[in-house]
Amino acid sequence: MSLKKFSELFGDLDSINSTNNKIEVLKNYFLSNDPIDNSWAIYLLTGKRNKRLISGRYLKNLFSQIYDYPQWLIDTCYLKVGDSAEVITLLLKNKTNSRKKKLSNISLNELLSETIPALSKLNEEEKNVEIKNLWETLPEDNHLIFNKILTGTFRVGVSIGLITKSISKLINIEEEIISHRLMGDFKPSIDSYQFLINKNINLQELNSKPFPFLLANTIEDKIFENSINDFQFEWKYDGIRMQLIKRSGNVSLWTRGQELVNESFPELVEKMSHIKDDFVLDGELLVWNFKEQIAFDFSLLQKRINRKSPTRTIQIKYPIIFIAYDLLEINGRDIREIKLENRRIELEKYFSKWQIKTENNISDIFKICDLIFPKDWPDALTYKEKSRENNTEGLIIKKKTSIYSSGRKKGIWWKYKVDPMQLDAVLIYAKGGSGRRAGLYTDYSFALWKDKELIKFASAYSGLTNIEIKELDKWIRKNTIEKFGPVRSLKPEMVFEISFEKIQISNRHKSGIAVRFPRITKWRKDKKINDADSLENAYELMKKIS
Amino acid sequence: MRTKQEYLIRYKDGNLYCELADIWIDPSKPVKKALITHAHFDHFTFGCEEYISTKETAILLKERVGDNIKIKTFEYGEEFKINGINISFHPSGHILGSSQIRFIFAEEKWLISGDFKLQKDQTCKPYEIVKTDYLISECTFGLPIFKWDESNKIANDISKWITNSPEKTSLLFCYSLGKAQRLLNEISQTNFKGNIYSHGSIHKMNNSYREIGIDIKDTIKIENKKKIDELKGSLILLPPSLSKGSYLKNFKNIQTAFASGWMSIRALRKRSGYDKGFAISDHADWDGILEVVKKSEAKNVFFHHGDSEALSKYLVEKESINVLLFGK
Numbered sequence: 001m002s003l004k005k006f007s008e009l010f011g012d013l014d015s016i017n018s019t020n021n022k023i024e025v026l027k028n029y030f031l032s033n034d035p036i037d038n039s040w041a042i043y044l045l046t047g048k049r050n051k052r053l054i055s056g057r058y059l060k061n062l063f064s065q066i067y068d069y070p071q072w073l074i075d076t077c078y079l080k081v082g083d084s085a086e087v088i089t090l091l092l093k094n095k096t097n098s099r100k101k102k103l104s105n106i107s108l109n110e111l112l113s114e115t116i117p118a119l120s121k122l123n124e125e126e127k128n129v130e131i132k133n134l135w136e137t138l139p140e141d142n143h144l145i146f147n148k149i150l151t152g153t154f155r156v157g158v159s160i161g162l163i164t165k166s167i168s169k170l171i172n173i174e175e176e177i178i179s180h181r182l183m184g185d186f187k188p189s190i191d192s193y194q195f196l197i198n199k200n201i202n203l204q205e206l207n208s209k210p211f212p213f214l215l216a217n218t219i220e221d222k223i224f225e226n227s228i229n230d231f232q233f234e235w236k237y238d239g240i241r242m243q244l245i246k247r248s249g250n251v252s253l254w255t256r257g258q259e260l261v262n263e264s265f266p267e268l269v270e271k272m273s274h275i276k277d278d279f280v281l282d283g284e285l286l287v288w289n290f291k292e293q294i295a296f297d298f299s300l301l302q303k304r305i306n307r308k309s310p311t312r313t314i315q316i317k318y319p320i321i322f323i324a325y326d327l328l329e330i331n332g333r334d335i336r337e338i339k340l341e342n343r344r345i346e347l348e349k350y351f352s353k354w355q356i357k358t359e360n361n362i363s364d365i366f367k368i369c370d371l372i373f374p375k376d377w378p379d380a381l382t383y384k385e386k387s388r389e390n391n392t393e394g395l396i397i398k399k400k401t402s403i404y405s406s407g408r409k410k411g412i413w414w415k416y417k418v419d420p421m422q423l424d425a426v427l428i429y430a431k432g433g434s435g436r437r438a439g440l441y442t443d444y445s446f447a448l449w450k451d452k453e454l455i456k457f458a459s460a461y462s463g464l465t466n467i468e469i470k471e472l473d474k475w476i477r478k479n480t481i482e483k484f485g486p487v488r489s490l491k492p493e494m495v496f497e498i499s500f501e502k503i504q505i506s507n508r509h510k511s512g513i514a515v516r517f518p519r520i521t522k523w524r525k526d527k528k529i530n531d532a533d534s535l536e537n538a539y540e541l542m543k544k545i546s
Numbered sequence: 547m548r549t550k551q552e553y554l555i556r557y558k559d560g561n562l563y564c565e566l567a568d569i570w571i572d573p574s575k576p577v578k579k580a581l582i583t584h585a586h587f588d589h590f591t592f593g594c595e596e597y598i599s600t601k602e603t604a605i606l607l608k609e610r611v612g613d614n615i616k617i618k619t620f621e622y623g624e625e626f627k628i629n630g631i632n633i634s635f636h637p638s639g640h641i642l643g644s645s646q647i648r649f650i651f652a653e654e655k656w657l658i659s660g661d662f663k664l665q666k667d668q669t670c671k672p673y674e675i676v677k678t679d680y681l682i683s684e685c686t687f688g689l690p691i692f693k694w695d696e697s698n699k700i701a702n703d704i705s706k707w708i709t710n711s712p713e714k715t716s717l718l719f720c721y722s723l724g725k726a727q728r729l730l731n732e733i734s735q736t737n738f739k740g741n742i743y744s745h746g747s748i749h750k751m752n753n754s755y756r757e758i759g760i761d762i763k764d765t766i767k768i769e770n771k772k773k774i775d776e777l778k779g780s781l782i783l784l785p786p787s788l789s790k791g792s793y794l795k796n797f798k799n800i801q802t803a804f805a806s807g808w809m810s811i812r813a814l815r816k817r818s819g820y821d822k823g824f825a826i827s828d829h830a831d832w833d834g835i836l837e838v839v840k841k842s843e844a845k846n847v848f849f850h851h852g853d854s855e856a857l858s859k860y861l862v863e864k865e866s867i868n869v870l871l872f873g874k
Binding site: 014015016017070072073076077080081082083086087090091093094451452453454481491492 | 689690691692693810811812813815816817819821822823855856859860863864
């Protein structure tokens, strides 16, 4: 029942590779702890929100102050460790008096619902005294978790899917239900945990939550053996995938990352609330070029994502649109189990009804996606090649008979991307540039996953804007692990989309592959390193091309 | 202040060299006369005309590279003279036979720490505090983030790691000389009572330790074709060089771990590719290095084998100890 148990869980999850073992460890944790601690554990593990109370820099300064420790020495250590919370944890070792460990039985709940909130109410001086006090009274084993929670950097290699699986196994209820229960806002409490593990399924309770998203897989050759008429074709937009929900009159916008983003897009919420029916739509949010009727670049959308309560000026400058792909629920009736082609009929029917019957004009912010009708597969390919012209990434191909299940279900939805030779890779080394780029780190090496290891697969130095280069340079200096002459090895944290023209086997590279003209095409700030591609993905890519 | 050339011991071609005695310390290339601090391969090279070491180191070296090397041995503390310089070996606590080497010439004392640790290790003599004017010390772990836990705590962690996965074969990677024997000694005192296997290279070293009179728990030499069931729940000690190749295909349902001081850092643990890391080292941690520097009463200190920048700055600023730079 203690923070100590959670620290152990963290240590275990951190050192176990096998998914099954992780599930087992999680199950045992849930079984042996009380509901409130379990709900906090889920809250932290799913990364729902871990708001930072103080910055890593603050933590380091504080340590330096309290223990009269040279700042430069902490900074040197940081270069090696790459994580402020961990550096301070390592430096705190044997520093505090072990006889004073009064808090050896503090629960996760106590820490998160009492201690931390109390800390946040203190002024700076009191806060510093209290953190010192906590360091001295918490057992050393708990320092890492405590420091990570303080600095909002708690992260561990566990996906929501894994949590879902372990709870599903724990109570023997289908993953879909657990997944749905975990969607949306999760407020840690006894109730929220009880709700999660409730063996009685009551769909009413899921009312405020989005459905688990159905995701497309990368296209496979075997699809071309099927009749083109079995599929529905849509453009693949590069926006924010979203469920637009209106239930009991209330509109909510849920991203695939399960964030409620109503505040960022108030004009959409407002307009949609005029529609008389209740519904759940699956679709994409974009910044829209109304003149040419195509999407603007993703970078414009970025200007809207993180801005809450955007001014009227911003709303006009970056006009948004919601393009619906699918209708999942209508007036309380869950229609995910009916075939896609029939759902499409419903979608079209309701859309035209709403266009006519809604008092305010909704078509300047909401439409349904156009379908494409290729004659045959070569024609589909032609469409795909044209997708750059309308600023889409290719095609989405959906089986007309598919029901709306959840996750990356195989064999029903595919993405057919215009340039398949792209991989999301992790930045691991940087080297100083020369000439105009002297003094900046502009030559980058990128890595792909191989099991738990990141293997270098390409170097690139073009594709970023000058502003991005400067920003990245600043980050590189702060996140260097080691220096080898002009090269710095970096904390694996940044993910970039790397595009290239050719991919082939190479014995000269550790990765076993060589790519031609690699370049950075996108800084994927929205992705964590676990979302980066693996070497296996690269090999698949190679197979597909040859 | 003397120039670098005037020091009794200095760096020459990347190695420690005493010109007056024309003798090298742990040279990385063949020379006429080499003092060897211990039998790890990065402190030893083939082809020297004459080697000088402790008795234990000589036995281990011969076991590793064969009998046909010319090697002169001395006891710990026994002084011998080369060109008027008094030289002696003193225990450094790193592995069996490992030593610090002291030079005394014209009433000036020099001490080469060799690789050393202060932590408990029942498989070798403990570090001996030796007073000196000049200290040449290693600083492999010369940052304050490195603070070792007691070795019995680590051994208990290892024991738990194995017994918590009774269905698995636990592969623990560690250096075959020194670390492996220390681990065996510690693990045999924990609750883990299952079978322990070791790779040939480790097995060989275990035998040498026993010959020298160090009690090392019996292990079974691992054969390539062992039945999977037989290995379930047991521990296998392997050298790190086998962790990356196809060797692991000999086993099924395994968990792997690496025993090394570097494993105290999460990022290094993650990058290492092992499931788990146990932070146990035969080198001194930060506090250990500081303690040796202080207790040696050296007025001047040189560092090598590691990142010495921070450590040097710290000693100069906080302890007012003169840290000198070797011209490499």
